[in-house]
Amino acid sequence: MRVLIVGGGVLGTMHAWQALSRGHDVIQLEREPEARGASVRNFGLVWVSGRSEGAELATALRARELWERLGAEVPALGFRPAGSLTVLRTDAELAVAEAFAASAAAAQRGTTLLDPEQARLRNPALRGDFLAALWCDKDGAVEPRTAQPALRQHLQATGRYTWLPGREVRELTADGVRDDHGQRHEADLVLLCIGAQLGGLAREVAGELPLRRVRLQMMQTEPLGADFPTAVADADSLRYYPAYAGPALDALRANQPQAAVAAEHAMQLLVVQRRDGGLTIGDTHGYEEPFPFDTEEAPYEYLREVTESLLGQALPPIRRRWAGVYAQSRTGEIVHRARLTDRAWVIAGPGGRGMTCSPAIAETTALEAGL
The missing domain is CATH 3.30.9.10 (D-Amino Acid Oxidase, subunit A, domain 2)
Known part of the structure; x- marks a missing residue:
């Protein structure tokens, strides 16, 4: 499949990793020259200790396993099991x-x-x-300001990953998206990882998000x-x-x-x-x-x-x-994940656990979307 990811933050980049690891081609678009939101403005903590029982803790523990695996593959992430x-x-x-x-x-x-x-x-x-x-x-840490560029460099080495910064998506089309350069990008699956940008395209295609x-x-x-x-x-x-x-x-x-x-x-x-x-x-x-x-x-x-x-x-x-x-x-979900069309999903709102849980959130999306 050809998977298109809108959003260059940690959640979007982990979805790119999950799609590539399953054998698919990936294009990732980001409106800024680099991710500038919460993905780089945090502690870089993989924080298991305070999570609530049930799904949240299970997600954090699975993400901790995935972070450690990724850290071994990509040392520049700076993963360390600090506790x-x-x-x-x-x-x-x-x-x-x-x-x-x-x-x-x-x-x-x-x-x-x-x-x-x-x-x-x-x-x-x-x-x-x-x-x-x-x-x-169980707690760990990565380097938030450099982790995503390091992971993208690792993904680009596969030859099946394209990073397109400075592209704001303006339209979700029947077969992909159109960006603000007027370019259309076709895809079998579109994943909108919109971060804190809840208006604009996100509101237009997904309505008022919870x-x-x-x-x-x-x-x-x-x-x-x-x-x-x-x-x-x-x-x-x-x-x-x-x-x-x-x-x-x-x-x-x-x-x-x-x-x-x-x-x-x-x-x-x-x-x-x-x-x-x-x-x-x-x-x-x-x-x-x-x-x-x-x-x-x-x-x-x-x-x-x-x-x-x-x-x-x-x-x-x-x-x-x-x-x-x-x-x-607002609903207590670990993340808001919803299918918008046969080939488009929105994934957003992990809150302060975004850096911690993003690898496992992306893994769950991959399973639910049939990647």
Whole structure:
């Protein structure tokens, strides 16, 4: 078959990989010269630990397997089985972690509860004070700014993959698409991986999608000057991820309110080290549109303070700050996937799990579309 993919983000690129691996020819169109959305504006985390039971966890675990396989085939993806530490600093946070660690859910995720000394064996950079940490050995990381170009280069080596950036699709035709250069591209199957672009062509061919857009803020430091081998989260992630729900979390919410700035911006701390030694730190969640066009400093200052308290030292200077927008399903689906015509599908809205789950989402699309 000839498969045409609209969208150059991580979801579209993983669909290209799945189609090629099944023996098909692929054309991938992207409206920008490079993917510029959430696919490159994230942590690059393959985050299994907090996923909800059932389909979401199964998808994340399958995606983790696929990321590792891809990382072996394409070392430039920068995949590493880093694991993660969720650091606990109060008795109420520790109670949530203890309840989770004693459950069957923890074993599914390779999660155990460590004391501070054990946690520092995993990540010696954590020199600040804390009571304990949840260790998840299923979590991993890739390099988000370079992973997709590296994967595309790998795909191009097959001789059956064509990358066409700077092409905005204007029309879904009976036998493919027409782009804004007036060129028609014929295909047996069209996969619209539209990212956060919910208007325009997407609305025209798919209607009002059951998705919402979410805005985030993040930053990256200069090199730390030390190894930071695991990803790190603070206990606000217990409030954010569904795996930790239960009476202990209810008690935490009732008796230990979030810091005001963290609550205002729906924040959790996530930290991961980049290949150059810098730390990517975030993030915030904004749900009300229109989104502001500028970034706010208060969340950055809060993230800096919490990170420095865990490191027991000052952070290096901040190299860059940025905001991004991604689409998220409103229905609780892992992703919105719908057949539009006999030969066209739309796949969008994985939310903050897009980088984590995209290989498995693409695999499921391939099965459902008969690739």
